[in-house]
Amino acid sequence: MTIKLYYEDPYIQTFSAKVIKQEQDYVVLSETAFYPTGGGQPHDTGTLNNISVTNIETIEGEIRHYLATNLPSDVGYVEGAIDWKRRFDHMQQHSGQHILSAAFDNLFGLKTVSFHLGKDSSTIDIDTSEVSGEQLQQVEDLANQIILENRTIETRWVTEEDLKDYKLRKATKVKEDIRLVLIPDFDDNACGGTHPRYTGQVGLIKILQTEKQKRMIRVEFVCGNRVISHLHRKQSIVSNLIQSLSSPEEKLEDAVKALLDNGKSFDKQMAYLKETLLQYEAKELIQNKQGRNIASTFQDRTIQELQKLAKLVTSESEESICILISENEDLLQLVAAKGKAVEQSMKQLMESILPLINGKGGGNETIAQGGGEKILSSEQLLEKALTNIHSL
Template structure:
């Protein structure tokens, strides 16, 4: 492990190393291997580091068959026997905060309620742990969060130690280690003992804070979403900004925001219902107007940019008003034609058959029943021409 500088000192930001090899992997991606590196490769739930090597962006870092591969944006010059690497420290320290915070939170869940952590994911915005319990109470989450932040405030040390498999019996591990060699323990003395290959700060105070955001049941487990460190400050700032904008828009103080939003939603629902009723009334007037223009029991019309749902409603109103009516509607919507064909109960013409004969003119698709059918296709002809075809099929 001596060539992995992030284990010797996770605070290393720059380093120099010799180029061991330069290759292209099976997917055509260029990478280099160094004799030592401070770049952490993806593993143990922690994402890889990024940064630069000789001012070339490091896009990905993976450990494959014992070698740490640094995938670069462009190739190195052949003359670079020794290179200079720079770690993106903001990203590295964020991962250190989040990973240590996860250890603290998982240990707190186990100490207080015996809930074991069986899954962990460190994302770009939030983290999640999967707990071995089907239910999590709000009171339990609050107690765990309180204990976690107390551990942070008290500034407990975070130690790392390399041990053999035989030495593991000396430690009260939170979970069994997966590896049998090169076992690395991350220890918060008298609180948490855990096998882990990630990067962590020297003490709990550097985690700054832990905030549980939400949780949900996942099969027979509970997935807890949370954030640590600078992410708490960043999200608080973002959410506060949104909240302040809402107070201006809703003309209500923060403490009344929930009531103001609920009132706005209810008013919106009421307005939506009223609008639906108005549109329904308009459709009835439109149906009456079209019936007045009916010729030989056929109500036909062309439209521009009318939705298929709108035409269906209008057609149903017409055949409800006149059971002998046949309805033929065509709407031109951008580069498509939409068709609706309907008949009242007193008519016997199959609308499904009419639709089937009309759709080939526009390479269309549709369906329905003998009494009501709809379809659509490419606007290969005008809506007036399509209506003419429908009338010819009916006649």
């Protein structure tokens, strides 16, 4: 059985070990300082004999080290090195999770159901359907008070019988070799993860946001150095907004709200102007119609605009057939519509046109639409469409 040095001292950064098993994609060592994925905490990374360690997993009682390239077959011993920056970050986040979960439990009896330590932030799922902003603030304040007090974080190996002497925040299913992580007078928890020796080393805890997850509340948070990283990123965003909006920080919210309101007003005005323009275009098309057919080509018009324009035309000119085609990059899009006094089927007309451009479409007897490849020019396709009208 591999000796789990990461249990004994999470501050070990280098170590020597004997290779006791080497397979095609992993090795097993006599002892290791690498932490394998488990308990919501990702695996460590680092090197063995300067070869990158890409993954660590516990499988069938073995701690398997997966490497970027294989070790030479004759290697008997290896020198291991932990990526300390990643390890300490995980120590901060995991211990911060213990403190945060204990604060939810101690203050409001809210239990943590699950924990995920992510690359940029971490989350816990709380067994409740609702949590208030005031509760979140109280939890965050208590968590940071525990950090400020720099309490010891103790680890202790106990038996199942010993558990009666502790007030575990969450029951453990482990029956032997039980490892407890203890913050005196605050939190007793069974855990195999890596943790610093003092709460002060967690640095700081900041709750970022919450969201509902089925019948639970997911709490996103950051600890330690990640708080500084988030602050730097957000400060950069705020500084850019101050410059872009020419507004002091305390008035940014009002400036953004005014900008959004202006944007909504602008969108309404644009929609009105587009609708007015379509009405003028419809009148112009009707005035320039040849016989009962109204046809035209466009550049970069959406299928929705063509549909609206065709409907406006045929509502005013009930005896007409309207065919509109737009060239959009390498595509041709077209709409065919008819007025109430016309008998021909626009669906049938569209089905006769689309094969000419390897197109697809749909519609009904009154209006149909489709699109396809620009095999023909828009003018050539329009001419084909007008010819097909007479064959229906």
